[in-house]
Structure formats: structure tokens, C-alpha cells
Amino acid sequence: MNNIIELFEKEKSVQEFLSKIQVNDYSYLVNELSIHHGFLLTYLTFSRSQKFVVYVASNLYRANQAYEQFCALAGFDQVNLYVVDEIVSSELVAVSGDFRFERINAVKSIFENRPKIIVTHPQALLKPLIPKARFEKGIIDLQVGKIIVSSETVRNLVALGYKKMPTTSAVGEFSVRGEVIDVFSPYQDNPVRINLFDEEIESLKFFDPETQMSVSKIESFRIFPISELIYDDSEKDQAVEKIKKDAGNSPRFLENDLNDIENHNNLERINKYIRYFASEPETLLQYLTDKTVFYEDYQRLEESYQHLLLDLETYLEHLDKPPKLDLFFFYDFHNLFYEVSQKIYFSEYKKSLSGVPLNDIIPLRGYGVIDYQNDIRNLVADVRANPNKTFVFAFSKPERLGLLKEIFGENQMIFENPEAFSGVKKGKINLLLSDNAIGYGFYESNSEVITEREIFKAIKVPKMRYRSMMQNAKPITSKEDLQIGDFVVHYDYGIGKYLGIKTIDLKDIRNDYIALQFSNMELYIPVEKISLLEKYQGSEGTVPKLTNVGKGEWEKKKTKIKEKLENIAGDLIALQVKREQGRGFRYPEDSDFQKLFEADFEYEETPDQLKSVRDIKADMEKALVVDRLICGDVGYGKTEIAMRIAFKTVYSNKQVAYLAPTTILTRQHFHTFKDRFDKYGIRVELLNRMISPVRQKEIIADIRAGLVDIVIGTHRLLSDDVRFHDLGLLVVDEEQRFGV
Template identity: 35%
Template sequence: MQGLKSLILQQQEIQSIISGIEENLDEQLIAGLSGSARAVFIAATAEKTGKSIVVVTHNLLQAQKLHEDLLQFMDEEQLFLYPANELIAAELSIASPELRAQRIETLNYMASGRRGVFVVPMAGLRKILPPPAKWKEYQLHIEVGKDLDLEKDLLTFVQMGYSRAEMVSAPGEFSLRGGILDIYPLTEVDPIRIELFDTEVDSIRTFSLDDQRSKDKREKIVIGPATEAPIDSNQFNQITQQLEAGLSRSLKKLNNEQAKERMAENVGFDLEKFRNGQKPEQFFKYLSYAYESPASLLDYISTNGLLIFDELSRINEMNERLEKEEAEWYTSLLERGEIIHGLAVSNQLGNLLSKHELPRVYLSLFLRHIANTSPQNIANVPCKLMQNFHGQMHLLKAEIDRWRKNQFSVVFLAPDGQRAKKMQSVLMDYEIEAAIVEGSENPIAGIQIYQGALNTGFELPLSKMVVITEEEIFNKKTRKSKRRQKLSNAERIKSYSELQVGDYVVHVNHGIGKYLGIETLVINGVHKDYLHLKYQASDKLYVPVEQIDLVQKYVGSEGKEPKVYKLGGSDWKRVKKKVESSVKDIADDLIKLYAEREAAKGYPYSPDSDMQREFEASFPYQETEDQLRSIVEIKHDMERERPMDRLLCGDVGYGKTEVAIRAAFKAIMDGKQVAILVPTTILAQQHFETIKERYQDFPINIGLLSRFRTKKQQTETAKGLKNGTVDIVVGTHRLLSKDIQFAELGLLIVDEEQRFGVTHKEKIKQLKTNVDVLTLTATPIPRTLHMSMLGVRDLSVIETPPENRFPVQTYVMEYNGALVKEAIERELARDGQIYFLYNRVEDIERKAEEISMLVPDARVAYAHGQMTESELESVILSFLDGEFDVLVTTTIIETGVDIPNVNTLIVHDADRMGLSQLYQLRGRVGRSNRVAYAYFTYRKDKVLTEIAEKRLQAIKEFTELGSGFKIAMRDLSIRGAGNLLGAQQHGFIDSVGFDLYSQMLKEAIDERKGEIHQKRTPSFEVELELDAYIPDAYISDGHQKIEMYKRFRNIDSLDELEELREEMIDRFGDYPYQVGYLFTVAEIKVFARAASLESIKQSKSEIAIYMSEEGTQEMDGSKVFSICSRHGRMVGLGMDGSKLKITIQISRMNTDEWLEIAQAIMKDLGNAKKQP
């Protein structure tokens, strides 16, 4: 869309502003430009003047919209958004890293002096930052072939805000293993691996977080800070001195002894941390003490830069509001003794503008005087925002005729090539000829279609230019181009089975015990690693690492302490037997159901029609890979003769509904009816609206059956279903009533089946016979369970969130009224709504009143589970329709309702909730394409129980995409398993642990299916006096060690062995001889399997290799004899009963020599079997 820039530059008024910039005029005003036309002007100015530009907006939402528009006209490498936090209290909390990463990336780029355009909300200018010179000190340039001073650099990483970990698993971490340094800068997509040869950098590679393997090579890398306030020991001293002085001044001002004590204690606690070289949690309050002259973002722009203010009067209003909020917050901290007097916690806008004499351009919608400005040049550019045609093409045609007459360039925007063609054909139907044009070409008089997307269209009469977006013609949302996402989604943290010391574990034969770590024991002079487990009465069990697959981490419901068993007792056998019989019953039911379904005859649907393809192309968003895969799986099922019974599982908002709608469309195209059954009236209403909108351009008749419909409407729908005029119906359990009959039901879609009662479930079962069934659920079904049910239950899983979904910004903080007021007002300012989660029904009404008093402008309602169904529905429906701004609610919002306009969640007493609950609640916001906020609060000064403390810690971690996320997934997984297999299974899962349960279920199903796997060749026994283990000096981290031992155990081929060898060198560097012996043993086992060997044993003077009975019978004696004789007299051949035995005399050989001979013999034996 570059052509639009050149058109706007031809306008005289715009040219006069550009000239003013080139002449360095201090202040200019440009009035009239509105909507996305401003982005065209800014991009054109940047290109024409070659200056760096900081564009200031009044809030973050406006900054995001402008940034999105600018992306259409600029190279994204030179365009940055600085998403500052507008809530002062949020700065004090633990916050998720995505926005911080964007801010750091912006500062890195600005500090490098390169040219760019930087979009900043007003709050971003107020942030105190390190001076640019200081920031540059923290840009570490690392290059292949250059030296690293490791000791110094590791300290620098810590100063830069990185934390040391055993293994890098999240942004902002680094780890050092031998000569390998891994680090994950916030501004990189993948973490970085630096391999050293002594102190020289040998190689730099990116690597994958999923499997820790290297990906691409780099010649050099610049590592920037992981925090906006990197700080060294000198600065710690500086802060300490200033804070000591400030505290003593403040204490003198106080007359009240209690207030003095409070301040001395609270601030003294922070002071002590600084003295010890640590940052207190609310470190940012003291930033102004850290630097001689604290800086702002404007210090980072070159002297040749330009400032553009997008509506200065609104920016000033916002500034006043932020100053007022900050003053109230400061006062409340002073009253609590948590801050000292006279501390500057942010930059003042007035001071900043007087200090920086950069030329300024003010953008204003109206031509009017703006306080405290004196522009030397004023330009008025007439500009109209584009009207919305709502699909009324005759209105559009009339406008186009007017523009044509006046020789205007009319530019339609379509987000991609396919949609451009569709738009062209729709316009053609109304005799409007439009050419599809490359975006770089200048628009010409006439009508053309460009590929692109803007927030609004506009008309510039003087430039004779009109831009119309797809949304303005058809009233349809447009797919936004994909944002660059530096931090990948937290979903990759799937493994909740990492063993930590102190975890409960399940030993298949001995039951549940506690894991105390890996220990290297020396037995008969040989080193070996063992898992150390503790059982009841302090019994110890040492499990050799080769038996690692008998031990699993115990995974049960959150907050459940499992029973620890006694070694050698009979309890465990009894419990296992109970679970076994229950699992066998489930397997029987599943197999029976599956067999019945295989035998049933259903309707095979035809392959996709052209209309199906057209319908799918009209979806306004980008499908995720998981969505596309699920659609293919479902259609494949529908096209088969047997009836479909598929479970589609995916988090709320991950696009299950669209998948279901496409399946429904396919059924309707074949003349079948579709029924969508949902558990609540509100969900029915929502699905109905969504379907109506998606099917609006197609001849499909949609019905709704729920309490929200009048008797007459319901009767009409029922009649339509019976005579076949209604194609698709959405309904609650009203659909299951006796009077509802279908003419030709082909597909039943059930949403959240586990939420229906027993009687309803029975009726659903009756409906299911011989029709295709698709069941939707938002509870995740764990991978292990999914795998164990392959072949008896068809599952499709959507695990990736949609593109352009901003991660929810999560904060964990103490509750305070000022914060709640600020957060609610902030959301109201962007016309959003708020969930306030309060889980106590008895005084929820009082809480709602309290919030009304706190924010008088907000319309507050409350909802809880003890209301009647109709009361609850009417409150939630009113909230959905925007009649209320704040809904104070119990956890009933945890499932179901989708309200994209709710983008702030405040949770009261978060420490009393389960993690999985918090995870699901957090999924209630952030459903649209704007940033959402979740505030998990806990009560000030409340003494937390140990469990609550742990939970809050975990919430903080899951905020930073860490392990809390895994715990939430774990708990939800168990819930998912219960939903899938029946609630009574919950107890069984808890009694043996999730993994063992899944394993037992898989075995039971396989057995019922007649797939009794031949017992894997009895494992080959190795009794060699070799130090085959992983020394701590090579891998010190317990769970990485376990992971590697498991990998050794599972090696089945030489290719896998080589792959593991490469991976270990890649991740941990060159391995010591002890690990070399592990590879040798693994290789021996591969050879042994091919030759049907049973064991290899070492005695004082010989090595004996034993062959199994079957192997002995399969061998060609002459070949075996020839193999042995190659090695002369030291190798003997004989029989041990009915088994072949080969001996090697080793008294005169060193270990490596006899190992080589043993390997050679075993390898050759694989080729010595008789020919069939």
C-alpha cells in the first residue's frame, strides 16, 4: 500500500508540514486527519524526512491501533510499539514478560541509534529509565572466534536481570554446563547456545525449547537486558546511601510512634535487601536513586528526531489522570509506611517537554487552540471517516458513482489474494469494475483493490483519494496480519512429569514413595547411578537407572497428599488389583461401544462442494494448524459409512465452534439436519448468534429452542424440524423433549456433555443412534490418555491459540482499593467490561455495593450459583448486552460464556483458589485482539498457609510461563480424564497416579482388542564392571539426568544411538569416558537384540556371552565357529545346557580391548542365523 503514501504527499497542506519539519520548526499543527489516514501521514513523513519519529498517543489501545495501521506502510524491522503499563500499582507486581520484552526490544533498537518509528502511549514517557549510555553498557556483543570472560559475563547476566537455571526453559534464564552457555534473551524467538573452547567462542546456535536441540548457526549475537532496570554493585551502594538518608529524613517528619515503627520496618526491609545486593519486590519505586540523572524514552531518540502527538489535549488529560492516580497511590503507601517522603517514582511530562527541544507536530481532529502550544505552521487537511455500508451495495454504488464523476482514486482493501478476488466478483455483480493492483503502485483515478487491512477507511477530498476497508462494506471483521511474536506460547510447557527431589513417585511393584534424588553408589569398585526412594518407616529403596521405567512421578489431583506405602506390604497389590478390575470394565465398555459403532450403518457424506469451499474461505480469521487438522479428521469421519463419534477438545476460545460450524455446513449441503445441544440458555443464545452471522450469505434456515424463545417461536421451530424446513437448530435440553422430531437428522453436536444430568445423557444416547456425533469439550484431555485410547475413541485436539491473541498480562499483588478503582476505570476508558471474582456468596452483594461506591461511574451487577436459573440468566444476558460494566461473580464464570468485551479480571483472595481454577478463569479474558489484564490479589498482611503460599508462588511462576502452568494443566488433565471415563475414575486415578493409570488402561484396551503384544524380548542383562554412568561434573541437574537415562534405556537402533550422541554433545558438550561406556552398553544391547542374546557377564578372568534357547536353535553353527575363530585362542565356544555360550579370556587385556572384541563378536552374530 506504498502508493497511498505518495498520493498524500502530493497534497499542498501536507507538503507545507514536511517543509516545516525540514526547516526544524519547533511546533506545527495539522488538523482534520482522522482514523487510519494518520498512519498514512506518519509513514509518509518518516520516509520523506528520514527522521526517527516518536508518536505519542493518549493510551495503549490507541497506540496498538496506530501500530497495526503503520505496519501496512512500513518495514516492520523499523517500527516499534512501546507498550507501557498505565497502572502504577501494576508496576509493583510480578508481571508476565511479553510486554516487557517488547519494551526492551524498543530500547535496544533506539539505543543503537538506528532510524525508526516508535509508537508510545503517554504512560511510556513517564517511565523512569536508565540513561542510554548505561543501557549500552548492557549490550553484550558475542562473536565466534572472540574470547569471553566467563566470570565477569555471568555476573553481568545477573545484573541484566537474567536468572540462572539448571536448564533454560523460559525467557530471561541462562545456564552453564561445562563449556556450554545457554541464554534466552527476551528479544529472541529461540534461546541461544554458546559453545566455548576454553575461553574462546567456538560456535553460536539457536536451539529449541521443546527438545533442547540446536537449530541455526549464528556468527554473532547481541544480548540485551532481561529487565528495564539493569543494576550493578555501584548502583546498589548508591541506592543504599540515598535510601538511608531519605529514610532518616522521613522518620524525622513523623510524630506518631506507630507510623515511625511501620516505616522503619517496611522500608528497612527493602534497605536490608539493597545492602545485600538484592532487589526488593517493589524495586521500581527506588529507580530514581539508581542513576545520577534518571532518563526517559525521549533521551533515547537522536537529536535529529521528531515528536508527533496524536491528540495532545487527550494526552494532557490522561497525564493529569495518571498524576492524580499516582498521588493517591503514593499517599496510601505513605499511610501504610511502605514508602518515604519525596521519592520521584515517574517522570513529569511538563519537565520532559521543556528538557527535550525536539521539533513537534500535533495531530488534531479539529482546528482549535491547544493549551501551552504555539505552532508556527498550521495546516488543515479535510478528511472524512468512511461510513459503514453494512452490506447495502446500492448505497455503496451511489457513492462510487459520485466519486467516479469527480475523478477520485477509490481503493478497496482486502486482507489477502483470495478475498480480493471475492471482493472483485461481488463488486462485479453490481456492475462496479475494480482492478486488483500491487500495493506498491500509485492509485489511479478509478477503482482498484489492494491487499491490506486498516482499522478504518477514509476520504481525502483534496487528494481525491478514498480508502474503504472490507469491514466497512460487508460489516465483517477482517483478518489482521500476523504480529511478530517474540515469546512463543506457554503451551509448549507440556511435561508435568519432571521429577524434583521431594516429589512423590510410583514404583510399579512397590507403590507410592518419596523421591530423594539420584545417588552414585560404588559397589565392588564400580560406580553406578540409582534413584533413591523413601517408603514408610524410613525404608529405603535404591532403583538402578536401567530400571527407570518402573518409576513414574505421582500425578494426582491438586492438594491431594497420597498415601506412602510400606516396602514389602500387601496394601499396594490390593489397590492395584482394584484399579485393574475397574480399568478392565472401562476397556470392555469402550470396546463394545466401538464395535457397535463399527457395525452400524450411517450416511456417508459427499466430498466438499464448491459452496463448502466458498463458505470456509469467508472465515474472517486465520485458522490454526490444529483447527485445520481437526476439520480434516471430522470430514473424513463424515464421509465414511459408519456413523462418526468424535470428541473435539480445545481450550475456550481456541476455535472449536468454527470447526463444528463447518461440519454442520457439510451436513446441511447434503440435505441433512443438524442439532446443536448445549448445557445453558446463554450458550445456546451465543451459538445461535455466531451461527447466524457465519451463515448469513447462504440459504440456511436456523432455529433456536430455549427459554428465551416465546411459546409461538418454539412451536414454529418444532414444526420446521418435523417438516424439514429448519436446517439447523441450537437448543438446550428443550431439544430432548418428546415433541421434538426431526425430518432428517444427520449430525448431532453436543457441547460439554459432562454438564448434562443423567436423564438428559440417556436421551442424548438415544438421539445418537445412527447419526454422526461430534462432542465438544474445553477440559483438556491429557496426551497420555489420548494415546492409550487410540483406536477406541476418536479424539481431535486443538492445542494452539488463534493468531493475534495477545497473551493475558497477569499480575500477582496485594489487594488494595486504589488498584481496583484504577483497573476498573482503565477498562471503562476503553469501553470494556470487568469480571470481579469474589467467591463468597454470603456477602457478595455488599462487595458489589463497595465497588459501586469505589467507582461511581461503573454499573455493577452480581451473580452467583445460588440464584435461580432465570435470575442468573437475566443478569448474565444483561452483562453480555453491555448493560453492566462490572460483574461481581463467584466461579460460575469458570466455564462456558464467551464475552469478548471483558478484558479485565480481578480475583479477590486468589490464594484460596486452585491453580487449575485460576488458569481457566484467566482464559475468560483476552478473547479479542486487545491486551487483557488479570490481577490475582491476596489480602495485605494475611498470614498465608503453607499451601496457599505455595499456590501463590506457583501463580507467580505461571504468570511467567513457568511451572505453575504445568500444575494447572495437570489438575485439569485429571478432571478431563474423569469427564471422559466417568467421575468414579477420579478416585482410582488418585490411588495409583495418573501415568500408571493410563498405562494400565492402555494394556487393558490392547488386551481386549486382541493386540496382546508379544512380550518384548526379555531384556538383555549386562553385568560388566564398567563405570557406565553420568557424572555430576557432566550433568548436575537431576531431572536432566533422568531424561538422559530414559533415552539410553529406549535406544532400539544404531541410528537412535547416534542421534542421542549428537544431542548430548550439542546440549552438554564433549562427554567423559563414563558416558562413553553408557553408549557402549547401549550399542551392545542393540547387537544383542539382533542376535537373540540373553546376557553378558564378567568374572575375574573372562567375559561370558549367553544366547537364548530360541537364538541357539536359529544359529548356523559353522558361521558362529568362523566368527569365534577369527579372534584366536582367547575366544572359546561351548554349550551351557541348551544355550550357546561364548567366552573371552581377558586376564591379559585392558577394558577397551576386550570390549572391542565383545562388540565385534556380538555384531557379527546378528548375521549368523540360518538362512530360511
């Protein structure tokens, strides 16, 4: 890898760029480059300056890609990921703890003054945060011999987002037993145990949460928040008072949120009330004092922001918000550039940025190398046609390099032996082993770096996985699953509110009971019967009506629901019988193009991915009408499954419709599909309200005529005027949001 970096750094245009940014904190446009050049320039800037470098990708998908690349270049411990889910409504209903911990880990690096490459995207960078000084005030510093007040420490931990539990076994929990406080921070492999002697810290130890045995002793420890919104009791009381005042006569709208604020629950979801806790929230850029910010593609950043506004508009249309209530979701677009003295914009093309103030334009005179798609014949022809060009073939696998040696040898091509490599030879064919190299080319030096990825589509390490933003409802299996104030559904009694666990002595027998508040009474359910409870699942901002126990209300409702379900079941059975009696289209077996398309996937498939694709193809190759439900968390490859099946469909002369719930998701999928399908001559179109009416009519006409192979869209696809020439596959993304 060092050889590749050194070769890149020697380029005249790269040296010009590095020398300029070291002298002046200006705004620069770097054009005539590929995304790989941008990654390398960002990495070199970071390695030379050792100050924080922020890389702003155009969206969450590209941020994840950039993060992986920077981890390969700089090392995992030198890169932070600062991202949020891009769908406003889902982020406010259910939020990934992984994303939150990643963001706070980036903030942690700032407070520890450990410069990193921070990879982000517009919605994350525009997220309002409490002022930096308030966040810093919340950090708890512990040291052996320090005097602390146990009750005060407990209150501070709650303020930082930690949950008090009987025992500490999961990240974000803490527990208290006498003079022992256990805390599990997400930034450590094990929880820490604070042993007190009266009010003095006697010892600090990491311990195994399963065995409770000590792992190692430490002299000091820093407890960082696990939420970006932190507040103490005084700040909470002031905020609640202001919220209630602004809400006026809309207490039902607030009930869930006020409950969450009171109990420090769902802090990410209530971040929209941040102006009630901090009159002037800040952003990550304001947390950073000395930084260089790289912007991946200005035009796409603008597009991403516009789609974000539309998504917020859609969300607010369905939110019965009191007019005076001051909800704050994200800052304006210009805040991406606020308090940034050194800004560097990347643009692939030789052009300036309209309306963006620039101090200088630096043309890199670079280009992206050809993706050969396993086409060895064309690779050999291109190398032979450029005898004076410097070629560097940098592979991570010796067996791949050996295969290339055989190919060049069979074609009587002279190359530099990798076993005797002593530096890149100009005008020669250089072969070398290099982990995580990336391909690029330069016109000025007449040189190219080509990796196994561009030739063989080499298997890479799978990208980082994250839990889903939208968790499915599930039965309650433990009292730890419940928070005071949660609405629950009891199988026999109906909808109630959880009040906590109460210990009751009954006939000299002491037992724990679940306290539930119903409309007309409070009931106590033995904890052993907890399986009869499920969390109530309702839409954002709605409060369910509590059941009137003993009046037959719940039984009547269950009877009606049972009747409806029986009717629905009957309809579904009839429909399924009709479908099974009908004949579907029998798809042919995989073509060579299908195999090439699937080899184009740059990550290693999971066994579940391969099984899903195999099973669906088996269905397609029968003359049946078939439904398949693919379940998996974000980042686990459902889109790749859809693309492979879509490819098979199109190459059988059928059309594909891909339905997604928001304009942002459709745009993301559109770019992903375009990147993969364009090279095969497959036409992919986007249909949502961001497309002009004139263009929509053109696309719809082409869909009807069979000129569009794949169309990706929102509910617009379901309109009466959209008619397909021959639809073979319907993909419904996030089916639960369409009532499927």
C-alpha cells in the same frame, strides 16, 4: 499498497506537510484529518527521513491498534512497541515479560542505530529509566578470540537480569558448565553457546535448547539486558544502604523488596526504587537523539495522565510507605514533550490547542470514509451521487473484489478493470488489489480510498497477543519455580521461607532437600515432595508471619479455615438451590441486528471466543439464572465476548452493568463500547469518581428511569443510590480484585 501510498503522497496538503517538516524542527498542529491520515503521515515521515519516529497513542489499547497498522504499512521489522500495563497496582505486583522484552527491543534498536517507528503511550513514555550511559555500559560484546573472565561474565549476566539455571532452556536464562556458558537472549530464536579455552572465546554457536545440538556458528554476539533496571554488586550495596536509612523503623515493609533487590528478582516491580540506583533517571525520549514525535490526541493524552495520577493515588493510599522512602513511579506530564525539537500534534477538528506552543498549523482537509456496515445499497447510491469523485476501492482478497465487480456491473456502473490497472484514473471508479490498505478521503482532490473493511468488515489478521499482567497462583512443580527468599506454604507445616536446595548425605545416601525456614526451626523437605508446596500469595508490601512448627498452630489454623469453608460451601449450595428454583428471563434468539453487530468485529474470532459466546447465549435463551466465568489472558478477546452478550441483553430491553476495578479500565472500556454501540442507538454511560457529582446524579437518575442501556463503572456502581430500571446482565472485569 504502493499505489495507495503514492496517491496519498500526491495530495497538495500532504506535500505541504512533508516539505515543512523536512526543513524546520518546529511544533506543528495537523488538523482536519482522521486517524488513518495520521498513520499515513507518520509512515511517510519515517520512510523519507529514516530517523526514529515516535508515535504517542492516548492509551495502551490505541497503541496496540497503531502498532498493528504500522506493521502493515512499514513491515514488522520496522516497528517497535514500547508499552506498559496501565494499572499501576497490577504492574507492581505481576508484570508481563512480553511487554518488557518489547520495550527493551526498542531500546536495542536505539543502541544499534536502526531507526524504527516506536509506538508508545503516556505511561510508558513517562517510565523512569537508568541513564542511557549506564544501560550501554551493561551491554556485553562477545567475539571469537576475545579474552573474558568467566566469573565476571556470570556476575554481569545476573546484573542484566538473566537467571542462572542448571541448564538453559527458556528465554532469560543462562547456565555454566566448566568452560561453556549458555545464554538465552529474548531477541534471538535460539540461545548462544560460548565455548572458552581458558579465558579466550574459542567459538560462538547458536544451539537448539531441546536437543542441545548446534544450529549455526557465529563470529560475534551482543548480549543486551532483559531488564531496564540493571546494577552491579557495588551499586546494589549502596542502594540498599540508602533504602534502609530512609525506611527507618519499617523493616517489614521492605523485607520482600530488599530480598528481590539482593537476588535480582522482580526487577520490574522494584523499579520504583530507581532513584536509589540513579539520582537522575531518564526517559525513552532522552535515549533518542534525532527523532520526530507524533502525538495522536493531545486532550486524550492529558486525560490518560490524569487517570494515571488517580490510579497511583489509590495505590499509595493502601501502601504503608515510610514517609522518607523515595519511591518514583513516573515523570510529570510535561516530560512527554521534554527534549523534543520536532513535535507534531494531530487533531481531528479545525481548532488549535489551548496552551500548547505551536509554530504552524497545517490543515490536511481530509476526512474519514463512511463505514457501510455491509449496506451495499447505500454504497451504490453514494458512488452514483458523486460522478466526478475519484473512488479507489482497494481490496486484499480477489474474491471480494470480484463480488464488487458483480455489484457494480448489475447496477450498470462503469469501473476501471483491475486486471488492466495502470494507475488511478481521476473522476473514475478504480478497483485494485492492495494488501493492508486503509481508507481515507480528501475534500480538495475530491477523492476517497475505500477498503473491504469499510464495506464487508473483512477478516483481518488477529492482533498480537500478550500474556496476562496478573498471573494466577499455581502449585510449584519444579525447584526452578522458586527463588531464594520466596515465602511458601507447606501443606503440613504452614508458612515458611525458601532457603534453597541443599545436598545432604544421610546413611551413605546423597539426596537433594528443599531448605525451609520456619519461625522456630529450619526444615529439610525431600525435593520429591515439592508438590506439597505452593507459593504464598500476599498483597504488595506485606510480609507473612512464619509458622511455629510443632506447636499445633498450623493445624488449628487449618481446622478454623476448614470450618469456615464448610460454612461458605453450605451457603453457596443453599444459594444455588434457591437460584435454580427461581426463574430467569428467557432471551429471544439472535436478531439480524445482533448478526450485524458481530460482523462489525474486525478481527478473526478464535474458536474459544465463538464457543464462549455460543454457550452463554444458550444459557440466556433458557429461563434460568446463570453465572459464567470467562478466563483468558490480556488480548484474547474477553471484552468482545462481553460486548456481544451486552448487545443481546440491550436488544431484549434489559440494562447492562459493567464493573471494572480502576478508573483507567472503566475509561478504556467506555471508549471501546461507545465506538461499537453508538451507531446502533444504544446509550453507554461512564460512572466513576472522575465524573462530576452533578453529572453522576443525572446518570443515576437516567439509569433508574431506564434511559441508560449500558453503564460502565468502578465500585461506584455498587453504591446504595444506584438503582436499575431492569438489570439483565452484570459483567465483572478482573473478578479476583472484587473478592469474587
